[in-house]
Amino acid sequence: MATAMEPRKTDIGPPHYEKFLPPIIKQNYGKWKYHEILKPGVMVHVGESGDKLFTVRAASPRLMGTPKIRKFAELADKYCGGYLRFTSRNNVEFLLTDEANIDPLIADLQGLGHAVGGIGNAISNIVHTQGWVHCHSAATDASGVVKCVMDDLHDYFTGKEIPGKLRIALACCLNMCGAVHCSDIAILGIHRRPPKIQGGLHKVCEVPNVVASCPTAAIRPATVDGAQSVEIDEENCMFCANCFSVCPALPMADALNDGLSIWVGGKVSNARAEPRFSKLAIPFLPNNPPRWPEVTDAVRNIVEVWIDGARKYERMGEFIDRIGWPKFFKLTGIEFQKEHIDDFKYAGLTYKRSAQIRHP
Amino acid sequence: MATAMEPRKTDIGPPHYEKFLPPIIKQNYGKWKYHEILKPGVMVHVGESGDKLFTVRAASPRLMGTPKIRKFAELADKYCGGYLRFTSRNNVEFLLTDEANIDPLIADLQGLGHAVGGIGNAISNIVHTQGWVHCHSAATDASGVVKCVMDDLHDYFTGKEIPGKLRIALACCLNMCGAVHCSDIAILGIHRRPPKIQGGLHKVCEVPNVVASCPTAAIRPATVDGAQSVEIDEENCMFCANCFSVCPALPMADALNDGLSIWVGGKVSNARAEPRFSKLAIPFLPNNPPRWPEVTDAVRNIVEVWIDGARKYERMGEFIDRIGWPKFFKLTGIEFQKEHIDDFKYAGLTYKRSAQIRHP
Amino acid sequence: MADSGGNGGTPMLDELEKGPWPSFVTEIKEIAKDKDVGKALLALLERSYHEKIGHWKHGGIVGVLGYGGGVIGRYSDLPDEFPDIAHFHTLRVNMPSGWFYTSDALRTICDIWDRHGSGLTNMHGSTGDIILLGTTTDELEPTFKELTDSGFDLGGSGSDLRTPSCCVGPARCEWACYDTLNLTNDLTQHFQDELHRPAFPYKYKIKAAGCPNDCVASVARADMSIIGTWRDEIQIDQAEVKAAAADGLNIERDVCSRCPTKCIEWDGSTLEIDDVNCVKCMHCINAMPKALRPGKDRGATILLGAKAPIVEGAMLSSVLVPFMKLEEPYDDLKDLIERIWDFWGEHGKNRERVGELIQRVGLGNFLEAIEVEPVPEMIAHPRENPYVFYEEYYEEDDEGEGE
Amino acid sequence: MADSGGNGGTPMLDELEKGPWPSFVTEIKEIAKDKDVGKALLALLERSYHEKIGHWKHGGIVGVLGYGGGVIGRYSDLPDEFPDIAHFHTLRVNMPSGWFYTSDALRTICDIWDRHGSGLTNMHGSTGDIILLGTTTDELEPTFKELTDSGFDLGGSGSDLRTPSCCVGPARCEWACYDTLNLTNDLTQHFQDELHRPAFPYKYKIKAAGCPNDCVASVARADMSIIGTWRDEIQIDQAEVKAAAADGLNIERDVCSRCPTKCIEWDGSTLEIDDVNCVKCMHCINAMPKALRPGKDRGATILLGAKAPIVEGAMLSSVLVPFMKLEEPYDDLKDLIERIWDFWGEHGKNRERVGELIQRVGLGNFLEAIEVEPVPEMIAHPRENPYVFYEEYYEEDDEGEGE
Numbered sequence A, B: 001m002a003t004a005m006e007p008r009k010t011d012i013g014p015p016h017y018e019k020f021l022p023p024i025i026k027q028n029y030g031k032w033k034y035h036e037i038l039k040p041g042v043m044v045h046v047g048e049s050g051d052k053l054f055t056v057r058a059a060s061p062r063l064m065g066t067p068k069i070r071k072f073a074e075l076a077d078k079y080c081g082g083y084l085r086f087t088s089r090n091n092v093e094f095l096l097t098d099e100a101n102i103d104p105l106i107a108d109l110q111g112l113g114h115a116v117g118g119i120g121n122a123i124s125n126i127v128h129t130q131g132w133v134h135c136h137s138a139a140t141d142a143s144g145v146v147k148c149v150m151d152d153l154h155d156y157f158t159g160k161e162i163p164g165k166l167r168i169a170l171a172c173c174l175n176m177c178g179a180v181h182c183s184d185i186a187i188l189g190i191h192r193r194p195p196k197i198q199g200g201l202h203k204v205c206e207v208p209n210v211v212a213s214c215p216t217a218a219i220r221p222a223t224v225d226g227a228q229s230v231e232i233d234e235e236n237c238m239f240c241a242n243c244f245s246v247c248p249a250l251p252m253a254d255a256l257n258d259g260l261s262i263w264v265g266g267k268v269s270n271a272r273a274e275p276r277f278s279k280l281a282i283p284f285l286p287n288n289p290p291r292w293p294e295v296t297d298a299v300r301n302i303v304e305v306w307i308d309g310a311r312k313y314e315r316m317g318e319f320i321d322r323i324g325w326p327k328f329f330k331l332t333g334i335e336f337q338k339e340h341i342d343d344f345k346y347a348g349l350t351y352k353r354s355a356q357i358r359h360p
Numbered sequence C, D: 001m002a003d004s005g006g007n008g009g010t011p012m013l014d015e016l017e018k019g020p021w022p023s024f025v026t027e028i029k030e031i032a033k034d035k036d037v038g039k040a041l042l043a044l045l046e047r048s049y050h051e052k053i054g055h056w057k058h059g060g061i062v063g064v065l066g067y068g069g070g071v072i073g074r075y076s077d078l079p080d081e082f083p084d085i086a087h088f089h090t091l092r093v094n095m096p097s098g099w100f101y102t103s104d105a106l107r108t109i110c111d112i113w114d115r116h117g118s119g120l121t122n123m124h125g126s127t128g129d130i131i132l133l134g135t136t137t138d139e140l141e142p143t144f145k146e147l148t149d150s151g152f153d154l155g156g157s158g159s160d161l162r163t164p165s166c167c168v169g170p171a172r173c174e175w176a177c178y179d180t181l182n183l184t185n186d187l188t189q190h191f192q193d194e195l196h197r198p199a200f201p202y203k204y205k206i207k208a209a210g211c212p213n214d215c216v217a218s219v220a221r222a223d224m225s226i227i228g229t230w231r232d233e234i235q236i237d238q239a240e241v242k243a244a245a246a247d248g249l250n251i252e253r254d255v256c257s258r259c260p261t262k263c264i265e266w267d268g269s270t271l272e273i274d275d276v277n278c279v280k281c282m283h284c285i286n287a288m289p290k291a292l293r294p295g296k297d298r299g300a301t302i303l304l305g306a307k308a309p310i311v312e313g314a315m316l317s318s319v320l321v322p323f324m325k326l327e328e329p330y331d332d333l334k335d336l337i338e339r340i341w342d343f344w345g346e347h348g349k350n351r352e353r354v355g356e357l358i359q360r361v362g363l364g365n366f367l368e369a370i371e372v373e374p375v376p377e378m379i380a381h382p383r384e385n386p387y388v389f390y391e392e393y394y395e396e397d398d399e400g401e402g403e
């Protein structure tokens, strides 16, 4: 089916990672013995051979232009034989063998505006998504909110002590590309208005698919102005936007009503408590660009309650397990509302089915 | 609407309990200070006044004729001023003030064939239901199985030491009148064949009600021999018998396929662990009257595994929590099967959603 | 094959007279000495044992005049072979609270039942009633008359309030946090109409336990579970704690380490409880009944919704009111019950228990309807899914309103 | 009201250049210096900030020849006002396993992207790809050509295998229980067709974590989560344990009492682990990296089914194979993956993730279909409801068979 005659390479897959491993890693691959955190953002891994690999981790906005990437490449050339990597939370890691290079590298990074930190019990980068920069589905911006929250929590990235790891994530709509559903603190963009049905729906969407997409069966086929379309039982809409995912003629975004919600207590590691979902802490905060003060305040408040109360290694969810949800609401001052009570399909399993209660 | 002219008393409610309380209880009502277990089946409650009330608890088959009840009444007259009560697990309790009467009472009770015991960390009476003695819905007998299991576990009623309380219950069908769903060990009668549709169904049942009764939508309206009836998609039937509850023309009982299942680890008290449901241990055991040896063996096996392994106060479910389900299956030798895996509506929440596993 | 139980004795049932546990077969045989109905039941049951199948049919609607509940109709499917038990209905007689009796009261019941029925009973049924097991349609009204003349009345069955029951409570238990017997009797009397005339979507059970040990299994078996508890400090007698330790109780291992919130500490000489974090589970009190007692500010937690598995799956009750003082005339509780029944009566589907209704409409909506404020004590944890039915939103022209 | 971002600068976005965290606005402005597309994006975003709404439309189907995935089409809803970003598609470029690069490799990518696109990227996307953010339809094929010429290829999008990703693993971590980078690269290469040509019911993500710390969040974010673990004893260096204690670690409080199964004990001089009850949670090892190490008999737990909430609610992956050795050529795992895909391909509904499929058909049936034996490690606990689909029953004439 190829239309051009020139040879065309496909299915070559990614470059083999070995090409990008520094020699010290090749030599100690699978033979690391232990690691130590030397200072904020700096750790050393010691091989069984005795070899030492130093890692310096720098903050990243994730959304970067080629000029910045070239600058990181330059720093890698200058200090680490040209080797670097990115982390699963989008930070940049420089891989050094010469301990003496650590401080100059840090100085250069800081000069570039990229703080060093995030290792150990710290608040690391916020996993996040596209927002208004690139996605059609966004109920809020992603990078903007992240910037504001990390500005505010910056000290906890660069070394201010906290009890354990704290992972924040943001997703700009319920699709949750940032997979925020298992984070210590999750920030989630939400719509709060049913989709607005556009004329000509039948031209761009299959009505049966649209009807089938709705988890709450709020969408019914209907004839509008003589054309096939749908009608929406607004009472039954919980704003998931799945209909919009399958049909562009059902836009959800609404400047007046879109906003954010805050979730707490999830984790993914198996350390101590099993992995678990985050739970709703604050049902709604307004979109207030450019600095989203309601969001930064809310996150800081929760972080501080955790820092004040958590024991060593205790993640947010483990901390709340210990003190109980009523106490969490009390300590944070968050008002408990109807919205906190689950009413989706497993709702009954979230009700308190025992008399084990802390009475005031 | 009354058809007779004679005065007819209605809505008088039960007799007031105060009429039946012995004087010592009236005097110490709400002012008991503590209790002590004196020996198997015997305890004393001490009032703030210093008064002592002795309780002797005797076994009961629950299904009793008036001759036996009259004999209990006689014993109450003889030893306790005519006062006695029954417990929430259908045992009989004699309420004594004179310690000297305890042993003669016990001797008389034993003479009657009613062992004394069941107090403290013991196996008490089995909560159960009607079975073939009175119910149309039964997949097994109730009193018969209970008799066999309690014969076998009798020592644990009369004083042989066990780690904590162990509550057994039996229900003869999924309606679970014995509310077995939260027992340390539950014995549950089960059907395993779809209902057999009887001719003339439309004469005794409303077809729409029948169709609506099925949780798995396995019942569809159909015309059979010219009359309104239903057809059943046997693949989708899980034998709950709810259709039979609303329609007598759909009998479930089937001599070849009815049988019993065994469930473990439930509890209702709030002590230590929260109340919880029992979980499936053995999917199917045959109906084997009159002594149901497969059931008595299965129950004894589980009881003994618990006794051998449980720590003090540890109920069955708490014990299994500690050792893990794989170990429970290993220790009991029960084969793990597909049937153990939930496939009803909350099934997904019973899957192991973490890598916290005991290997091998 | 062995005899099928017709006239050749009851070889299979006879096996159930062996062994140490009291035998229900012996009980039936005792009745069979005097009554044909007993003989017939034995023979039918023997047959069931041979055939591994029951021989009862769906009950028709039978009862006493003006009542809709209290009687379970039952017919044999072999009426020609067993005419004596062709009808074999049971009466559910409302027991006194706490199942206390005098010997005279028991004899009165026996007399009535010997005259009008099989002489067989269950002491008691799973809901708590005195079950009079087996009589004919004709005998129902006469039995009822004699019962009421002697001060007894029927309990519930069908879609009505079921006979409320309770633990022994303050009558004999030092841990009762409210008067379970009084409350149960009071509610039963107050709601006589709801008990006897089925007008609900389905059954409604109430069980009252004096403390979190829940000795009537209320959390598993009652639509409304009333569980005693306290709000202040556990009462500690330190001398008795030491005595318990001296007596061989390993307080650290068997008490403290079993506390669900680890809020209790024993340093070898003093027991300290961080009562703010105590969830009133009763364990430490259970383990040291002489040394510890519930606090003095007592009341109950009200929970709602338990039921057996049919149809939507079994449920335990869940917290509706974390703490309620329970004192005569119990108006708060009665009001609450009525608000619940009103909403359930209006919105409950046929055969929908109140717990199922709550799950269907959502606890939040249910609370609004019955006018109870949501509090975090009602939930194990807040929602995990983002499918929130936000109820208010701004219209283009009303920025500033809403929310 | 402030300027709407047309030609009057970007006052709102400028606010986001303040503060210590590196600014994405600065990044875009840097691009805007040379490229109109950067200027246009800034203006459009400023407008979104004013209006509190995005300005992108559903993407159409755009891509490179012969591939169905790897490109996300994106169009502005204000093409007339912002013609430079009327098309603004992204390319998902498959990153090297573990996100390792040389400076040269990065510069190669930058060169290509400066020539053919906006110059903006995400390093990296949430699934792990290098995201090249914003170009026109015309530029897709040329970009692709240069990428493959330089050794790069596209990643997944649409209903295909998504770009597998992994933690840093043995490259830099002492706890890796298998070679996460090698496995990830091997699977990616092996399943190139499934990655590039969407033919599944929906997306399928694979993430590989070297140990239960799960540093790629696989259990929450991958349909197939491969989590390293071990079967034998944790390796203990008692001298280092003492050193940790001497260093101020409260081993009893911060390690032992946090062990989920309480199978680890410290008597002040020796650390003892009851490995049979250890659930390999990593906590003690995390707390004392010099003293403890995973055992030597290493492999991985394979879990299945994680996904975000739409539609049936979020899921974590659940255990499919409690322990599997993972060694090249990984045939067992590849076979397993193919059996899963076969069943899913045949029975999965459109837009049904594999985790949803399992819940719909039942884990038991699913296991039968993919020929995996059920083991209790797969479940948190056995079923609580009695709604069992018994598959075998006796017919009247075949007593003795069945079961």
Ligand code: SRM
Pocket (backbone or CB within 6 Å): A035, A086, A087, A088, A089, A090, A091, A118, A119, A120, A121, A124, A125, A127, A164, A165, A167, A182, A183, A184, A266, A267, A268, A269, A270, A271, A313, A315, D098, D166, D167, D168, D169, D172, D173, D174, D175, D213, D214, D215, D216, D217, D286, D287
């Ligand atoms: C570099 C990175 C892996 C990668 O391939 O990129 C990584 C690297 C390490 N992780 Fe991690 N983790 C990385 C993401 C994660 C994630 C995933 C995530 O955050 O989305 C998790 C799961 C978090 C969760 O549960 O929500 C994670 C949970 C852990 C844990 C368990 C912490 C806990 O108590 O729950 C440890 C153990 C510890 O820190 O003691 C750990 C420990 C480590 C160690 C110490 C492992 C080692 O010996 O090298 C590494 C140094 C880390 C540090 O940041 O403290 N790593 N680690 C990731 C760095 C992200 C970043 O830039 O901050």
Ligand code: SRM
Pocket (backbone or CB within 6 Å): B035, B086, B087, B088, B089, B090, B091, B118, B119, B120, B121, B124, B125, B127, B164, B165, B167, B182, B183, B184, B266, B267, B268, B269, B270, B271, B313, B315, C098, C166, C167, C168, C169, C172, C173, C174, C175, C213, C214, C215, C216, C217, C286, C287
């Ligand atoms: C008499 C009775 C109440 C009644 O009104 O009839 C009763 C009476 C007492 N119970 Fe109970 N419980 C009675 C049914 C229950 C039930 C309900 C049931 O079994 O269906 C439970 C919940 C069981 C469950 O969780 O599944 C129950 C859970 C307890 C507990 C908590 C045990 C635990 O560790 O979980 C205690 C505390 C203890 O034993 O230390 C307790 C303690 C007591 C004490 C010691 C209370 C007291 O101070 O008087 C009483 C003496 C008991 C004994 O049997 O050890 N009682 N107790 C019931 C006797 C039933 C029988 O004949 O065996």
Ligand code: SRM
Pocket (backbone or CB within 6 Å): B128, B129, B130, B134, B135, B136, B137, B175, B176, B177, B178, B179, B245, C072, C074, C090, C092, C122, C124, C125, C126, C127, C128, C129, C130, C131, C155, C156, C163, C203, C205, C220, C221, C222, C306, C307, C308, C309, C310, C311, C353
């Ligand atoms: C007599 C008794 C069993 C016993 O031997 O003790 C009993 C017997 C019957 N129950 Fe029950 N239930 C009895 C307590 C229970 C309990 C336990 C409890 O109340 O603590 C339960 C479980 C708790 C609950 O209410 O959910 C119970 C859950 C059911 C159900 C399932 C209801 C549900 O919502 O899931 C049914 C089916 C129905 O209502 O159609 C049922 C239906 C029946 C019927 C009426 C059969 C029917 O479908 O018509 C049984 C009549 C048997 C007979 O012929 O005598 N019975 N039933 C109990 C009542 C005695 C009493 O009044 O004291």
Ligand code: SRM
Pocket (backbone or CB within 6 Å): A128, A129, A130, A134, A135, A136, A137, A175, A176, A177, A178, A179, A245, D072, D074, D090, D092, D122, D124, D125, D126, D127, D128, D129, D130, D131, D155, D156, D163, D203, D205, D220, D221, D222, D306, D307, D308, D309, D310, D311, D353
């Ligand atoms: C680019 C990326 C976000 C980011 O900024 O990093 C992304 C962006 C989009 N995701 Fe995603 N998803 C991205 C990772 C994820 C993840 C996280 C992960 O893979 O670890 C998830 C949650 C995990 C999961 O798969 O469940 C995720 C769950 C979704 C969903 C919900 C799927 C579901 O089954 O619930 C959708 C909706 C859909 O598929 O229709 C979605 C759909 C989308 C679409 C294609 C919007 C759409 O409906 O067409 C977004 C395009 C944005 C754009 O214009 O560029 N995206 N998406 C991530 C991919 C980058 C990469 O390849 O590396």
Ligand code: SF4
Pocket (backbone or CB within 6 Å): A129, A130, A131, A135, A136, A137, A138, A139, A171, A172, A173, A174, A175, A176, A177, A178
């Ligand atoms: S979370 Fe929603 S809005 Fe954000 S990138 Fe994903 S699909 Fe788009």
Ligand code: SF4
Pocket (backbone or CB within 6 Å): A194, A195, A213, A214, A215, A216, A217, A218, A219, A232, A236, A237, A238, A239, A240, A241, A242, A243, A244
């Ligand atoms: S947003 Fe969700 S709930 Fe609302 S109509 Fe669309 S699919 Fe249905």
Ligand code: SF4
Pocket (backbone or CB within 6 Å): B129, B130, B131, B135, B136, B137, B138, B139, B171, B172, B173, B174, B175, B176, B177, B178
């Ligand atoms: S459990 Fe079933 S068979 Fe037994 S009495 Fe109740 S309804 Fe009848």
Ligand code: SF4
Pocket (backbone or CB within 6 Å): B194, B195, B213, B214, B215, B216, B217, B218, B219, B232, B236, B237, B238, B239, B240, B241, B242, B243, B244
């Ligand atoms: S027994 Fe239950 S599942 Fe089977 S047809 Fe009847 S109602 Fe449906």
Ligand code: SF4
Pocket (backbone or CB within 6 Å): C167, C168, C169, C170, C173, C174, C175, C176, C177, C209, C210, C211, C212, C213, C214, C215, C216
């Ligand atoms: S529930 Fe509490 S108050 Fe009632 S008998 Fe049991 S222990 Fe005593």
Ligand code: SF4
Pocket (backbone or CB within 6 Å): B272, C258, C259, C260, C261, C262, C263, C264, C273, C277, C278, C279, C280, C281, C282, C283, C284, C285
């Ligand atoms: S009652 Fe329970 S929670 Fe309270 S201190 Fe005692 S053991 Fe702990």
Ligand code: SF4
Pocket (backbone or CB within 6 Å): D167, D168, D169, D170, D173, D174, D175, D176, D177, D209, D210, D211, D212, D213, D214, D215, D216
């Ligand atoms: S998951 Fe385990 S092996 Fe991989 S980087 Fe994290 S700690 Fe190391």
Ligand code: SF4
Pocket (backbone or CB within 6 Å): A272, D258, D259, D260, D261, D262, D263, D264, D273, D277, D278, D279, D280, D281, D282, D283, D284, D285
């Ligand atoms: S790895 Fe976890 S479970 Fe195992 S001993 Fe260490 S802390 Fe305990």
